[in-house]
Amino acid sequence: MTRRPVDTGDPDRLYTVTGGRSRADDSFDLVALVVSECEPTAGMQSEHLRILELCRHPTAVVEVAAELRLPITVVRILLSDLLAMGRITVRHPQMAQSAASLPHSALLKEVLRGLHNL
Secondary structure, three states: OOOOOOOOOOHHHHHHHOOOOOOOOOOOOOOOEEEEOOOOOOOOOHHHHHHHHHOOOOEEHHHHHHHHOOOHHHHHHHHHHHHHOOOEEEEOOOOOOOHHHOOOHHHHHHHHHHHHHO
């Protein structure tokens, strides 16, 4: 399988798609999951429509960018638009567990000894 170079698109087109904006209102993690909350409607921007179709099931931000073949910055701007309109929800990855909720190191060492004994 040969990889094609990523087409970042015509700068004029990207400017039009984002309405001239270069930064998203909200920061979206690359691995945050995006889920459509409604069906696309007539008159929507084609990129917004495509995102809603792609995200019928939880889809990572980075996957959306890859499918649309657009730079991640542009996708984040488009996602910000959809989030502001209430057309998507974003599920951020769980933060790392606190040290208190992790198993005690003595228990982990015991498990490791047990595995070595097998």
